[in-house]
Amino acid sequence: QSALTQPRSVSGSPGQSVTISCTGTSSDVGGYDYVSWYQQHPGKAPKLLIYDVTKRPSGVPDRFSGSKSGNTASLTISGLQAEDEADYYCCSYAGIYSLLFGSGTKVTAL
Amino acid sequence: VQLVESGGGVVQPGGSLRLSCAASGFTFTSYDIHWVRQAPGKGLEWAACVRFDGHNRYYADSVKGRLSISRDDSKNMVFLQMSRLRGDDTAVYYCAASPSGYRDFDFWGQGTLVAVSS
Numbered sequence: 001q002s003a004l005t006q007p008r009s010v011s012g013s014p015g016q017s018v019t020i021s022c023t024g025t026s027s028d029v030g031g032y033d034y035v036s037w038y039q040q041h042p043g044k045a046p047k048l049l050i051y052d053v054t055k056r057p058s059g060v061p062d063r064f065s066g067s068k069s070g071n072t073a074s075l076t077i078s079g080l081q082a083e084d085e086a087d088y089y090c091c092s093y094a095g096i097y098s099l100l101f102g103s104g105t106k107v108t109a110l
Numbered sequence: 111v112q113l114v115e116s117g118g119g120v121v122q123p124g125g126s127l128r129l130s131c132a133a134s135g136f137t138f139t140s141y142d143i144h145w146v147r148q149a150p151g152k153g154l155e156w157a158a159c160v161r162f163d164g165h166n167r168y169y170a171d172s173v174k175g176r177l178s179i180s181r182d183d184s185k186n187m188v189f190l191q192m193s194r195l196r197g198d199d200t201a202v203y204y205c206a207a208s209p210s211g212y213r214d215f216d217f218w219g220q221g222t223l224v225a226v227s228s
Binding site for chain 2: 001003032034036038040045046047048051052057089091093096097098099100101102103104
C-alpha cells in the first residue's frame with residue numbers, strides 16, 4: 001500500500017491558521033473514522049495530537065483540530081506558534097488490522 | 111509512562127537482530143504494542159502489532175515473513191525478531207502503545223537505530 005498523500009510543506013505567519021490535508025482512498029481514510037495525527041520535532045519521537053478524526057488527548061492545545069470529508073482528512077493549527085514548527089504525519093486504519101501513515105508535512109512559521 | 115527500546119546496531123545484509131521494548135507506568139495488558147519505523151530522512155511506516163492478549167499479531171506486507179513480534183506480559187516487554195535483513199530495513203525503530211480497541215499510538219519510545227550494511 002502506498003502512503004497517504006500529504007503536502008510536502010505548509011507555512012504561515014505566527015497567529016495565522018494553517019491546514020494540512022491527508023488524502024487516501026475509500027479503503028482507508030474514507031472507510032473508517034480512525035484517523036490520527038502526530039507531531040514530530042527533529043530527532044524526537046512522534047507525539048499524538050488527534051485521534052479518531054477529531055478527538056484531542058488531554059494536554060494537547062485546543063488550537064489543534066481535526067476533520068474529515070470523504071477520502072481526505074485535515075489537521076488545522078489555529079494561531080500558529082513558533083513551537084509548532086515540526087513535521088506532521090496523518091495515520092489511518094486500512095482494514096485487516098493494518099495502519100497507513102501519510103507522507104509527512106513540514107510546517108514552517110514564517 | 112515509559113517505553114524504552116534497545117537492541118539496535120549494525121548488522122550485515124541477510125543477518126538477524128532482536129529488538130526489545132520495556133514498558134512501565136501503564137496497564138501493559140490493556141494495550142496493543144506496535145513497532146513503527148522511520149528510515150533516515152523519511153516518513154513513518156507501521157511495521158507490526160501484537161494485540162493486548164498476545165494472541166493476534168499483524169504485519170505490514172513489507173516485513174511479513176522476516177519480522178516477528180512477541181510479548182512477555184510477566185516482564186512488561188515486547189520483542190521484534192528481525193531476520194533476512196535488507197538495506198531498506200535501515201531505520202529508527204520505535205515501539206508505541208495503543209489502548210486495545212483504538213487505532214492510534216498514545217505513547218512512544220525514543221527509538222533504536224538499526225543499520226543494515228556490509
